[in-house]
Amino acid sequence: MTRTVDWLHDAVELIDQTRLPQDEVVLRIDDVPTLVDAIQRLAVRGAPALGVTGGYGVVLAADAHDPVDDPERFQALVRTIREARPTAVNLGRGVDLALAAATSGRDAILAAAHALRDDEVEASWSMGILGADLVTDLVGRPATAMTICNTGGLACVERGTALAVIQELHERDQLIEALPLETRPLLQGGRLTTWELARMGAPHRLLVDAAAASVLARGLADVVLVGADRIARDGCTANKIGTLALALAAQYAGIPFVVVAPESTVDPDTATGAAIAIEDRAGDEVTAVRGIQIADPATRVLNPAFDVTPPELITAIVTDRRVVRIGRGDRLDTVAVGDRRAPAAPSRTVAN
Amino acid sequence: MTRTVDWLHDAVELIDQTRLPQDEVVLRIDDVPTLVDAIQRLAVRGAPALGVTGGYGVVLAADAHDPVDDPERFQALVRTIREARPTAVNLGRGVDLALAAATSGRDAILAAAHALRDDEVEASWSMGILGADLVTDLVGRPATAMTICNTGGLACVERGTALAVIQELHERDQLIEALPLETRPLLQGGRLTTWELARMGAPHRLLVDAAAASVLARGLADVVLVGADRIARDGCTANKIGTLALALAAQYAGIPFVVVAPESTVDPDTATGAAIAIEDRAGDEVTAVRGIQIADPATRVLNPAFDVTPPELITAIVTDRRVVRIGRGDRLDTVAVGDRRAPAAPSRTVAN
Secondary structure (H helix, E strand, C coil), X not given: CCCCEEEECCEEEEECCCCCCCCCCEEEECCHHHHHHHHHXXXXXXXXXXXXXXXXXXXXXXXXXXCCCCHHHHHHHHHHHHCCCCCCHHHHHXXXXXXXXXXXXXXXXHHHHHHHHHHHHHHHHHHHHHHHHHHHHHHCCCEEEEECCCCCCXXXXXXXXXXXXXXXXXXXXXXXXXXXECCCCCCHHHHHHHHHHHHXXXXXXXXXXXXXXXXXXXXXXXXXXXXXCEECCCXXXXXXXXXXXXXXXXXXXCCCEEEECCHHHECCCCCCHHHCCCCECCCHHHHEECCEECCCCCCCECCECEEEECHHHCCEEECCCCEECHHXXXXXXXXXXXXXXXXXXXXXXXXX | CCCCEEEECCEEEEECCCCCXXXXXXXXXXXXXXXXXXXXXXXXXXXXXXXXXXXXXXXXXXXXXCCCCCHHHHHHHHHHHHCCCXXXXXXXXXXXXXXXXXXXXXXXXXXXXXXXXXXXXXXXXXXXXXXXXXXXXXXXXXXXXXXXXXXXXXXXXXXXCHHHHXXXXXXXXXXXXXXXXXXXXXXXXXXXXXXXXXXXXXXXXXXXXXXXXXXXXXXXXXXXXXXXXXXXXXXXXXXXXXXXXXXXXXXXXXXXXXXXXXXHHECCCCCCHHHCCCCECCCHHHHEECCEECCCCCCCECCECEEEECHHHCCEEECCCCEECHHHCCCCCXXXXXXXXCCCCHHHCCCX
């Protein structure tokens, strides 16, 4: 299995991300309650991966109760998928997309879920290609790339966003080294990104988040590549906590800072970064690491989940359909969204 | 016991820092081998605390073998103290200082060790007072102060450096809140600074290092206070990894960034920051936390122990004998070192 989530032999297959990096366990799931459990305990995470998982979940619901003959029990089962993580927008979107085909029966649902999967795969390939082209243009030679959090295939279906660019550079022999930050508090960089980089055979060294500024200032990297949770119309980018610090460090070091995210991340309803609410998460994410207490559990904690980086600190935003070079005056509203994505090289596309 | 290390009833008493924050254990040590073991397993850490521990260790050696009657065995025992941590400069200095009194006998050694202890205590009080005066001058009202690593009494004898300023502000009712960073990889902020802040009753919230820039940019702090491992003649300051990122974030947020360290930290033999070598430490500090594996142990790691912050990013350097306001043009070579320290208020001095 090379994908985070896929449909194989009439079942959903998922890499259990809670077991990484220690164990690579592929879950084969053919009933809805087991899938709901996997979603709830974060065996699968990342917006695109959750969307595709939701879509395939509707197929499992249709296998249990025929959507045409027994719509009530089918719909009740589908609801349990959507409610597995109520705040995960993409999960609900994936469910809705598959559900729209329900009146045409189970095979139509499966076709809709496949289409969503393929769309995510195509988007990742396109971001990787456009991003790698940009990095080569900006750096002019093989590059060392710093990144934060996990933005790879594990968060998507395959390849990912910022990490897709690193993978593409590596496959073009244009990557000297990746420098993933561990990404406290949940350590997605240390646990997941290092695992993906090792799996793709890309040279890399892990850093604590606090080391980024110094390592960049010492000239040890050529470019910073990050993902995005939401991009406002003015280019303000909400992403994992630590991204703003990384952007300030890149500016200080005089190297490009590039945001890589699907076009769907650009939110036309959000005018500026100031309109993005900052979610504060539970303190025990900070006072304990993987179940081990590292500070008194009574300690009060300020644990913002993400931060907002203003466009002045961003060199370019790369989506699956365009490259917006903010650093030389482009804006999201002056660069048209492309009709087509960058196509993957034929030899590298994955068969359906 | 209110001091990290002290001499009480003919023995050394130490807070066992390896047990914090879970347990507050005071070790009572009256023989050299036990003291050497405590030093080696980092029960006591921090340059000033190690110096004083070394001084009292020489007293324990003199209790075992009279330095006048049996100088060879006395000196052999003293060597084991110095060699407990060969790279800890202050440990050797503390040993030498006490040893210089050895020909006058055991009580003279004890007096020399007491003098070193009292000197460190005085220096901490002075830094706290000068620093708190400066913060009040810069901020103009009660302040929220962000800090990194552990720069409190645990690293010294009592009060500390940057944390001494925070304690002084708190005692003057001029502290709104302290915002300690957890300080990966060794988590001195999460484990030790929160413990000290709780102990002094100062309101505080713990943050992951990566949250600092965003929290400062949101206007949630008024000043950043950090310690220093070494300060070059040009003001470049080597300190715990993450300090440079914090200085960049303070500049971006438009708030003062203040270095607090004893005058002895200013190294006349180091002209510029470029001359300061960066020590890379072992990767397992990053791939495991308190014994729990968080990344594949085979992962390559880049783990610089400290970074260098240039004077352009520093508002002021506060020592126990002067305040150098770099932000308004002062330099280390244009501001005289004071003859006297700021005296602690009489009611707050600690009896010998």
